[in-house]
Amino acid sequence: MEVRVILVEPKNEENIGAVARVTKNFGFSDLYLVNPPNIGKKAFSVASHASDVLSACTIVNSIEEAIADSAIVAGTTSKPGISVNKHLRMPFFSPQELKKKVEDKRGIVSLLFGREDVGLLNEELMRCDLVVCIPTSPGYPVMNLSHAVAVVLYELRDVGADSGAVSGELPLACLEDKERLFAHISMFLDEIEYRDYKKEKTALMLRRILGRAELTAREVQTLRGILRKAERKMGEDEP
């Protein structure tokens, strides 16, 4: 699935620059502008290191041109439907649901974002295959244009070929190593003459704390190193 961002008659060139930036942040590059204002220095300044995406954007005169080769057209709105009875904005999907709907499809998914003040017109929303609504607070549901793009692209970041997004996950310690650590801790409590009646309880507390922390293999080794070092220190001072 390829993702295309389409801004429909945006008024503010800073917003266009901000959208170019976040488009690149999430690994996308296909940006269309329908009847945009003049794009000048301000837009490029806000786009920062995404001037390539901004320079390469496609400017068209109508939504039809922008979505011509799309497989799915999703229109965004901050006003979700309230009546089951009216189909214009109902049913609507969250960005997460949109992801699930498009992730195993092929072709271009076009995301339509409307004007800063009035959003997408009813006849434009009618043209869409589905309606997407970001779950915002009823107290102030209307997001800044580039924020809305940021949230939707964040959800879609893994869709499409090249997502280089990395995860911070490290190999967790294996059960055996952790058990050795817990046995070592228990021995250590003996060595420091921790009171018997509290020992078991405290060993369990340490197991809970370290269990919650989801230790990596390396961390287990370092923790055991600290215990050994303390033990050596205690032994060294023995008469």
Next chain:
Amino acid sequence: MEVRVILVEPKNEENIGAVARVTKNFGFSDLYLVNPPNIGKKAFSVASHASDVLSACTIVNSIEEAIADSAIVAGTTSKPGISVNKHLRMPFFSPQELKKKVEDKRGIVSLLFGREDVGLLNEELMRCDLVVCIPTSPGYPVMNLSHAVAVVLYELRDVGADSGAVSGELPLACLEDKERLFAHISMFLDEIEYRDYKKEKTALMLRRILGRAELTAREVQTLRGILRKAERKMGEDEP
């Protein structure tokens, strides 16, 4: 769980206004600014209907003041760790993982967002219980400040909404007690003659492990008791 947004030395008042807006969009209102620039018309114009959040923000001179009453301090960075060997930025959590970690806790979760140009300094990140990194493209990982806030708050939007649920959760340790514990740990590493060149790194690793574990007040006391007991044992055996 209550969510607090903390901007550390933001330079651009438009960004501050944009952050106020998205804070309100996702139903939050607790905004702190550490050494911000003058907040004028521009900021309020960008904040739009969130001028109430912007007006009510708390301005402080140091991160310490901003996080004083926090149960969990999460620092954001666009530079995740790459080496298993370094604990400053590793392991790191995605906004989604952060949500899972905090959603059933009690207290304030402080989200630190750094400067537009250099982000959070190493010593500021060190101060955090955990590190959050938005999964962006390696081609252009650095997001606009308010976009980063938008994505993290989008993930946390349901946190704190319904705190009626009863769980096995205990009150988390306060910052002050945790800092005392970390200072004690650092002293303990000296006492066991832990090698100097590794000491700082290992202290940071322990901070990361214990930060992830989200210690309760009681656990912090028991951990300090274990350290005291071991210290007494070492002292007792001294010649």
